[in-house]
Every structure is written in structure tokens, then in C-alpha cells.
Amino acid sequence: MKSIIQKAGSILFLLFLIFSFNAKTNAQPDAAALYQQYCAQCHGSDLNGGNATSLVDGVWQFGAEDGYVIRNIKHGIPHLGMPSYERSLTDEEIRAVVGYIREAEKEEGAVKPPAPEMVETMDYFMEVETFADNLEIPWAIDFIDENTALITERPGRLRIVENGVLQAEAVKNTPQVLHEGQGGLLDVAVDPEYERNGWIYLAYSHELKEYEGNRPPAMTRLVRGKIENNTWTNEELLFEAPPETYRTTRHHYGCRIVFDPWGYLYFAIGDRGAGYQAQDFSLPNGKVHRIHKDGRIPENNPFLYDDEAMKSIYSLGNRNIQGMAIHPETGELWTTEHGPMGGDELNMIESGKNYGWETITYGRNYNGTIITELTHMPGMEQPNFYWKPSIAVCGLDFYRGNLFEKWKNRLLVGALKYEEVRLLQIEEERVVHEQVIFKGAGRVRDVSTGPDGAIYVVLNNPGKVVRLTPEE
Structure with a gap:
């Protein structure tokens, strides 16, 4: 009898230990205590700032979305003195701290400040005015002439701004797009000889309708057409990948369109989430492509006579290009x-070159794990410049106007995560100076020199386009 009682007592004690362990492991992190222990010294015990910025003023300099904030806490921003906490806090604790910050934002009534009306740079005071407002995920802008601009909205609309007024009705009959994930209507480009031929080019995510399944595959597609009576007409298919190369992923489509002085058209397709395929010559993704404006393949394309390669490929090993620009003087392609x-x-893209993804990279996976230890390899190009941590580059243009004379031929770089426009000075293919000229108005999706010499910035959150000019 005694042994039975002892066994029963042992079992009850074991159950108590198990219950206590489960209760401990299932307990929610004390987010407020974690914040005070790890964050308050810099950001203030009341989250209103101290040695570092306020967390409840609606301003997020290094990415406003939860994913960005979580990664910044976990991996730090070393070049600005913010340490990483991946060894101090679990992922669950970091998420709890972010939730605590979000609740504090609500209590404070934090809202994103409006775009400034005036910005000071090293060279100019710039006036900021709204060019087009109330847009839904605007993605790209290009200009027919000084009075007419075209703007794409990712859900599938092509909008016209005429004489400074956004037209209420979108262009009718534009291609049907797959608006899911990062897909939709992407770039718009006006033919350099538009006055003579009237062509406009569109890039978008295209799904295979005939596919039987819950998730039809998709790929980036390129067409051109004309606009007559606010209607898309005369459409011509310029590039469509083979159906067997389409993927069911919904991200990394690319895609920008540019023309060089010799009449070639360049566009980029992202790796579609399959980085290893960026090294495969037989597949379209993870590449820069070059074609003639009517879709024909140039006779001097680098892989034209390779039986296994796609004939339109110009370069390979590119992860997800969303900025392309042609140097106004040299005709070089930069991305x-x-x-x-x-x-x-x-990168300055050259014919037949391999830019390394994902065999070499200076980045890591979003969870912090290593993609590869390699940053160099024979036969693979080094970037002309790289950002670490990433600023989420998007939109690119060489300044070509006359309003900002000091910035002639300098490179305008947009950043989604950091909500910035940066200005890069390049000499002998090297970046010798970088400055932020615009920040905090929204996620910068595109940046372009207008025919009037102003700088046009396409923003997400809020969906609008702003126009930058020097102070008069």
C-alpha cells in the first residue's frame, strides 16, 4: 500500500512539474517589461524618444511595416548604433514588443505626418507639391509630353494626368492583370519616338487561365499598344515566357522598361522566388532581357546562338530588379x-555578364540565416555599389533636366523601406557621393525626371505622386 501511495505521489508531482513547465512556456511575454529593459534607455520610458527617436510620432525612418520593425529589432541597424537583439530576445518576445509599441501608437493617436512643403538638401531648397492624389498602389510614371503623364496602378489601371489634372476615368481595355501578392500592372514606358509612332509599353503579371488548379501559374509579360479616345488599342505582344516556365509564386516579377540610344528595349524579370533559377539560361526569371521595340531578338544578343538559352537574355544572376535607367551620355544600362x-x-549591366544571384550575395535570408558564405566568385560581377542593410531600392533615373543643374546626370534612387529618394554621384563607374534628398512622405515606388525638369516621386502609403522643384 505504501509503495502505491508513493507512486501516486510521484505521478502527481510529475504532473505538477509538467503543468508548471507548460504554464511557464505558454505564458505570454511581458511586453511592457521587455520594452523597459531593452528599449527605454534609447527610445524613452514613455516611447517618446531620448537618445533615439520617438516610437509614437508616426514617423518610421527605417520601415514602418511590422516585418521591417521586427527585423530591425532582431538584427539591428549596426551602422547607426542600434544593436541586434536576436541573442537577447526570442522571436515571440520581439513580436510582443512590437505589439506593445503599436498599442502605444494607438493610445497616442499617432499618424504619419503629411509630406513637407519644403525640403532642404546640400545644394537646393526644394518645393514639394502634390501632382496626383488618391491613387491605389501607383507603381510607375512616364510622360507623353510636358502636359501629359501616364501612371500605372498595380490593381490594373492606367491613369492619365492631363494639364495637371488626374482624369477620373482610367484608360479602358488595358490588359487583364493578376493582382495578387506583388503582381499587377507594373511599368509603363512611352516610346522615345512617340510623336511619330504613338506606341506605349506595359509590363504586368500574367496568369495562365487555362491552367486547372487552385493557384494558376504566372509570369511577367510585355505588350505595347496605343491610346485612342481613352481606350487601349492596337495591342501587340512583345514578350511572353513559355508556359512551362510560369511559376505559382506571387512575388519578384521585376519589372522596368527602358530604351537605349540605339533603339533597343530592356526589361527585367525577377527570380520569382526561385533564386537558383537566376543562373539557368533556359529560364526567363532572374534576368535582364533585350529585344527590339517590336519584340524581335537582336542579332548581337549574347546567347543568341546557345541552343539551350533564351534568346532574349542579356544578363543573368539578377534577383529582383525594380529600377532601370540609361545614362544620358554613355547609353550604359544601370539597375x-x-x-x-x-x-x-x-549594377551597370553589360552584355552576357553574370551578376551572381544566388551563388554570391552580400545579403542574408529574412530570418537571418545564411544564403551563402560567398560574396565573390570568378566569372561573376561585383556590384558597383551595395546597401547593407537594404533600403529596398525601387525606381531609378538619371537626372536629365535643367532645373537642378548641379545634379545633371546624377542617379536618383528610390527606397521603399526607408521611404527615401537618394542622389548618387558616379565617377568612373564608382559611387563617390550619396545624399538623401527626400524622405518620409511614403514608400518610394518610382522616381523620374519630367520633361519640365522637375523630379516626380511615386509614393505608396499614401498613394500619390509628388513633384519636386527648386525654390524660386
């Missing part, structure tokens, strides 16, 4: 490419 966490790149 900005999203890295993973770290490793955003600026």
Missing part, C-alpha cells in the same frame, strides 16, 4: 536590385 535582408545592389 537597382532588391537584395534579401541586406545586399541591395546598384
Whole structure:
């Protein structure tokens, strides 16, 4: 009898230990205590700032979305003195701290400040005015002439701004797009000889309708057409990948369109989430492509006579290019490419070159794990410049106007995460100076020199386009 009682007592004690352990492990982190222990010294016990910025003023300099904030806490921002907490806090504790900050924002009534009306740079005071407002995820802008602009909205609308007024009705009959994830209507480009031929080019995510399944595959597609009576007409298909290369992922489509002085058209397709495929010549994704404006393949394309390669490929090993620009004087093709966490790149793209993804990279996976230990390899190009941590580069243009004379031929770089426009001075293919000229008005999706010499910035959150001019 005694042994039975002892066994029963042992079992009850074991159950108590198990219950206590489960209760401890299932307990929610004390977010307020964690904040005071790890964050308050810099950001203030009341979250209103101290040695570092306020967390309840609606301003997020290094990414406003939860994912960005979580990664910034976990991995730090070393170049600004913010340490990483991945060894001090669990992922659950970091998420709890972010939730605590969000609740404090609500209590404070934090709202994003409006775009400034005046910005000071190293060279100019700039006036900021709204060019187009109340847009839904605007993605790109280009100009037919000084009085007419075209803006894409990612859900699938092509909008016209005429004489400074956004037209109420979108262009009718534009291609049907797959608006899911990062897909939708992407770039718009006006033919350099538009006055003679009237062509306008569109890039978008296209799904295979005939596919039977819950998640039809998709890929980036390129067409051109004309606008007559606010209607898309005369459409011609310029590039469509083979159906077997389409993917069911919904991110990394690319895609920008540019023209060089010799009449070639360049566009980029992202790796579509399959980085290893960026090294495969037989697949379209993770590449820069070059075609003639009517879709024909140039006779001097680098892989034209390779039986296994896609004939339109111009370069490979590109993760997800969302910025492309042609140098106004040299005709060189420059691109900005999203890295993973770290490793955003600026590259001058040359025929047949391999830019390394994902064999070499300066970035890591978003969870902090290593993609590869390699940053160099024979036969693979080094970036002309890279950002670590990443700023989420998007939109690119060489300044070509006359309003900002000091910035002639300097490179305008947009940043989604950091909500910035940066200005890069390049000499002998090297970045010798970088400055932020515009920040905090929204996620910068595109940046372009207008025919009037102003700088036009396409913003997400809020969806609008702003116009930058020097103070008169």
C-alpha cells in the first residue's frame, strides 16, 4: 500500500512539474517589461524618444511595416548604433514588443505626418507639391509630353494626368492583370519616338487561365499598344515566357522598361522566388532581357546562338530588379536590385555578364540565416555599389533636366523601406557621393525626371505622386 501511495505521489508531482513547465512556456511575454529593459534607455520610458527617436510620432525612418520593425529589432541597424537583439530576445518576445509599441501608437493617436512643403538638401531648397492624389498602389510614371503623364496602378489601371489634372476615368481595355501578392500592372514606358509612332509599353503579371488548379501559374509579360479616345488599342505582344516556365509564386516579377540610344528595349524579370533559377539560361526569371521595340531578338544578343538559352537574355544572376535607367551620355544600362535582408545592389549591366544571384550575395535570408558564405566568385560581377542593410531600392533615373543643374546626370534612387529618394554621384563607374534628398512622405515606388525638369516621386502609403522643384 505504501509503495502505491508513493507512486501516486510521484505521478502527481510529475504532473505538477509538467503543468508548471507548460504554464511557464505558454505564458505570454511581458511586453511592457521587455520594452523597459531593452528599449527605454534609447527610445524613452514613455516611447517618446531620448537618445533615439520617438516610437509614437508616426514617423518610421527605417520601415514602418511590422516585418521591417521586427527585423530591425532582431538584427539591428549596426551602422547607426542600434544593436541586434536576436541573442537577447526570442522571436515571440520581439513580436510582443512590437505589439506593445503599436498599442502605444494607438493610445497616442499617432499618424504619419503629411509630406513637407519644403525640403532642404546640400545644394537646393526644394518645393514639394502634390501632382496626383488618391491613387491605389501607383507603381510607375512616364510622360507623353510636358502636359501629359501616364501612371500605372498595380490593381490594373492606367491613369492619365492631363494639364495637371488626374482624369477620373482610367484608360479602358488595358490588359487583364493578376493582382495578387506583388503582381499587377507594373511599368509603363512611352516610346522615345512617340510623336511619330504613338506606341506605349506595359509590363504586368500574367496568369495562365487555362491552367486547372487552385493557384494558376504566372509570369511577367510585355505588350505595347496605343491610346485612342481613352481606350487601349492596337495591342501587340512583345514578350511572353513559355508556359512551362510560369511559376505559382506571387512575388519578384521585376519589372522596368527602358530604351537605349540605339533603339533597343530592356526589361527585367525577377527570380520569382526561385533564386537558383537566376543562373539557368533556359529560364526567363532572374534576368535582364533585350529585344527590339517590336519584340524581335537582336542579332548581337549574347546567347543568341546557345541552343539551350533564351534568346532574349542579356544578363543573368539578377534577383529582383525594380529600377532601370540609361545614362544620358554613355547609353550604359544601370539597375537597382532588391537584395534579401541586406545586399541591395546598384549594377551597370553589360552584355552576357553574370551578376551572381544566388551563388554570391552580400545579403542574408529574412530570418537571418545564411544564403551563402560567398560574396565573390570568378566569372561573376561585383556590384558597383551595395546597401547593407537594404533600403529596398525601387525606381531609378538619371537626372536629365535643367532645373537642378548641379545634379545633371546624377542617379536618383528610390527606397521603399526607408521611404527615401537618394542622389548618387558616379565617377568612373564608382559611387563617390550619396545624399538623401527626400524622405518620409511614403514608400518610394518610382522616381523620374519630367520633361519640365522637375523630379516626380511615386509614393505608396499614401498613394500619390509628388513633384519636386527648386525654390524660386
